[in-house]
Amino acid sequence: MSILIQTDNLMINLIFGIILALAISLISYKLKLLTTSGIITTFLLALVIYTFGTWQWTLPIVTFFVLSSLLSKFRKRRNPEVEKYFEKLEQRDHLQVLANGGLASVLVTLNYFYPSKLLYIVYVSMVAAVCADTWSTEIGTSVKTKTVDILSFREINQGISGGISLPGIFASFAGAFVISATSLPWIESNYQNNIIIITAAGFIGSIADSFLGSSLQAQYECKVCNSVTERKIHCGKEADLLKGKRWINNDVVNFGAGISGGIFSLIIYDIING
Numbered sequence: 001m002s003i004l005i006q007t008d009n010l011m012i013n014l015i016f017g018i019i020l021a022l023a024i025s026l027i028s029y030k031l032k033l034l035t036t037s038g039i040i041t042t043f044l045l046a047l048v049i050y051t052f053g054t055w056q057w058t059l060p061i062v063t064f065f066v067l068s069s070l071l072s073k074f075r076k077r078r079n080p081e082v083e084k085y086f087e088k089l090e091q092r093d094h095l096q097v098l099a100n101g102g103l104a105s106v107l108v109t110l111n112y113f114y115p116s117k118l119l120y121i122v123y124v125s126m127v128a129a130v131c132a133d134t135w136s137t138e139i140g141t142s143v144k145t146k147t148v149d150i151l152s153f154r155e156i157n158q159g160i161s162g163g164i165s166l167p168g169i170f171a172s173f174a175g176a177f178v179i180s181a182t183s184l185p186w187i188e189s190n191y192q193n194n195i196i197i198i199t200a201a202g203f204i205g206s207i208a209d210s211f212l213g214s215s216l217q218a219q220y221e222c223k224v225c226n227s228v229t230e231r232k233i234h235c236g237k238e239a240d241l242l243k244g245k246r247w248i249n250n251d252v253v254n255f256g257a258g259i260s261g262g263i264f265s266l267i268i269y270d271i272i273n274g
């Protein structure tokens with residue numbers, strides 16, 4: 001297995017990077033996908049990833065961003081009421097963007113100076129895990145379905161962290177698989193192995209995210225409406241901490257999903273290539 005790495009023409013990459021980053025920022029602004037801080041962060045991440053990684057590194061994360069944004073719009077139309085459990089409102093801010101893509105810019109820069117096909121697999125697996133996690137939430141909550149806590153198996157309301165459902169599990173698998181497929185143009189051989197490694201790592205990463213969500217993520221109970229929520233403030237009042245740690249919010253858990261996807265890809269890579 002070998003992956004082509006294009007490291008020449010940095011200036012041309014930079015110019016294309018600026019155009020691409022501007023286009024993504026403008027679309028995000030028009031569709032109200034991101035807050036102002038989210039748009040600035042996305043612009044910088046897109047610029048770094050394209051300049052140092054060209055399409056090989058840009059395609060997986062842009063695919064995640066575009067398809068997940070569309071799914072989110074679709075879910076909002078079908079089942080807007082789950083929103084009350086989510087920590088963040090409508091638009092994604094800079095912390096959310098960094099939780100999903102911050103490490104990506106570190107890996108792409110590292111790979112530019114020390115090219116490694118393994119770094120690329122780790123990178124795509126991280127994006128696959130974040131995508132699997134996002135899709136399981138967006139698709140899992142777009143249909144009314146039985147949702148249970150991943151640790152206690154007790155039935156819980158849809159949209160609460162740590163909840164799993166059958167549609168959510170299928171969506172998670174699909175999200176990881178779609179991202180694994182975006183790496184194919186740059187893989188010369190052993191297509192199946194790469195797809196298996198990245199899809200499995202992404203899927204397991206999103207399951208790890210649910211464990212984190214159920215065990216450590218902060219959940220609050222609103223003093224006014226008594227609903228369980230990830231928001232510190234609900235109905236205009238500070239909510240009581242129900243379980244988890246205050247500093248472990250949705251961004252921290254998403255970041256953890258990416259990291260575990262990357263780590264699992266190394267483990268599975270090692271098992272397959274023994």
Ligand SMILES: [Zn+2]
Pocket residue numbers: 222223224225226227234235
């Ligand atoms: Zn409330």
